[in-house]
Amino acid sequence: GxxxxxxxxxxxxxxxxxxxxxxxxxxxxxxxxxxxxxxxxxxxxxxxxxxxxxxxxxxxxxxxxxxxxxxxxxxxxxxxxxxxxxxxxxxxxxxxxxxxxxxxxxxxxxxxxxxxxxxxxxxxxxxxxxxxxxxxxxxxxxxxxxxxxxxxxxxxxxxxxxxxxxxxxxxxxxxxxxxxxxxxxxxxxxxxxxxxxxxxxxxxxxxxxxxxSEITTGETKTINGRQFIQIGEDEYVDSDNVTGTARTLTAKAYIYSQYGNRIGKTAMNAGETVQTYGDVVVIKGKTYYAIGNKQFVKQTAFK
Structure with missing residues (x-):
């Protein structure tokens, strides 16, 4: 969908x-x-x-x-x-x-x-x-x-x-x-x-x-202070979309679907490290980080 x-x-x-x-x-x-x-x-x-x-x-x-x-x-x-x-x-x-x-x-x-x-x-x-x-x-x-x-x-x-x-x-x-x-x-x-x-x-x-999307990666290069990964001839994507950024939770956090619904009842605890990808996304007016596999964690859990 x-x-x-x-x-x-x-x-x-x-x-x-x-x-x-x-x-x-x-x-x-x-x-x-x-x-x-x-x-x-x-x-x-x-x-x-x-x-x-x-x-x-x-x-x-x-x-x-x-x-x-x-x-x-x-x-x-x-x-x-x-x-x-x-x-x-x-x-x-x-x-x-x-x-x-x-x-x-x-x-x-x-x-x-x-x-x-x-x-x-x-x-x-x-x-x-x-x-x-x-x-x-x-x-x-x-x-x-x-x-x-x-x-x-x-x-x-x-x-x-x-x-x-x-x-x-x-x-x-x-x-x-x-x-x-x-x-x-x-x-x-x-x-x-x-x-x-x-x-x-x-x-x-x-x-x-x-x-x-599944990609085949080539060289990694820094352009104007920003890191990119090659995916084709003269074609690159921001590396944070591929390798992500390790962020530490500052509060208990649940995992949400792309619809903004909580997935399961198990929460991650403050102090745990979570790999996030790219900029925050907005789902039903709230901001989330993508953590892969169509799953998201609220941005506020990292503040």
């Missing part, structure tokens, strides 16, 4: 939004080839630059190669903006072409009309119902990407922070191909959403890599 918090980001970027069934991201993940199609030196050879258009993701997305397999194990977060260069059909699915020979599925940007088989309530990203909003049976509704999972149930994204249960549309055929191309590997995981930077420490484009 996608979801919930928002954050500013030390090179980080926004919120933690879970995006299961998220569709597309890619490139070879060997730490040398461009991973996101946004590098400053980005290869535009072979693409029709007259078709260049900036498009905003409405659904999390994988990157694919020209065979329709995942080019890497990254996930571009919904809300990211990508420059595309026309469409191409791979198999029976339509893709936008980006730089560096990468492709992103069109249905992550553009709505696909589906007919409701029954009346349907509309929900928010935390699975709570939008009061008074009911979509009528047989009406056509635009959906984005494959269904995502929120609190164990499948939903289609129909708009910003608006969702409809997938079951209301009857049988659904999943489109996203989760098969990686041969040779795609990873050796680290993003603990926090992350922007991409070049070797000068400048943000490249507006693609946000989602927390839990």
């Amino acid at each position: 996608n979801n919930s918090s928002s954050s500013t980001g030390t090179g980080n970027s926004g919120s933690n939004d879970n995006g299961s069934g998220s569709n597309n991201t890619g490139s070879t993940s060997n730490g040398s080839d461009a991973a996101t199609g946004t590098a400053t030196a980005g290869e535009t050879a072979g693409v029709d630059t007259t078709k260049a258009a900036d498009r905003k993701l409405t659904h999390n997305a994988y990157f694919y190669n020209k065979e329709g397999k995942r080019a890497n194990l990254l996930v571009a977060k919904k809300g990211s903006t990508m420059t595309t260069y026309g469409t191409q059909t791979i198999g029976n699915r339509e893709f936008y072409e980006t730089k560096n020979g990468l492709f992103v599925a069109v249905n992550n940007f553009r709505a696909q009309k589906r007919t409701l088989k029954k009346n349907a309530f509309v929900y928010k990203k935390d699975g709570t119902r939008v009061s008074g909003k009911v979509l009528k049976k047989n009406s056509k509704v635009g959906t984005y990407g494959d269904p995502i999972v929120i609190r164990g149930k499948s939903y289609f994204i129909i708009d910003n922070n608006r969702y409809v249960k997938a079951a209301n549309f009857g049988a659904v055929t999943l489109e996203a191909n989760n098969v990686p191309a041969e040779g795609v590997t990873s050796n680290a995981v993003l603990g926090h959403d992350a922007y991409v930077y070049n070797s000068e420490g400048q943000q490249v484009g507006n693609v946000i890599l989602k927390a839990d």
Whole structure:
């Protein structure tokens, strides 16, 4: 499912939004080839630059190669903006072409009309119902990407922070191909959403890599006093999104989900050290540190 918090980001970027069934991201993940199609030196050879258009993701997305397999194990977060260069059909699915020979599925940007088989309530990203909003049976509704999972149930994204249960549309055929191309590997995981930077420490484009994306790391370098880790050719992320920062609890602390709900009844004690990733994120008006695996601890527990 996608979801919930928002954050500013030390090179980080926004919120933690879970995006299961998220569709597309890619490139070879060997730490040398461009991973996101946004590098400053980005290869535009072979693409029709007259078709260049900036498009905003409405659904999390994988990157694919020209065979329709995942080019890497990254996930571009919904809300990211990508420059595309026309469409191409791979198999029976339509893709936008980006730089560096990468492709992103069109249905992550553009709505696909589906007919409701029954009346349907509309929900928010935390699975709570939008009061008074009911979509009528047989009406056509635009959906984005494959269904995502929120609190164990499948939903289609129909708009910003608006969702409809997938079951209301009857049988659904999943489109996203989760098969990686041969040779795609990873050796680290993003603990926090992350922007991409070049070797000068400048943000490249507006693609946000989602927390839990798997990356292959290259060199670590310090740029203007800030440490970065290489993930592709002239592509870096803030190292705190990958290696994190050890922080000592000053108060008893519980672990929370991306929805701001407490997980379990066991608390961590003051004096314990916890690894946190990136800047604080905001969930339902409260600030938290990400501790990995879609889990969070309140910022106040460290003060």
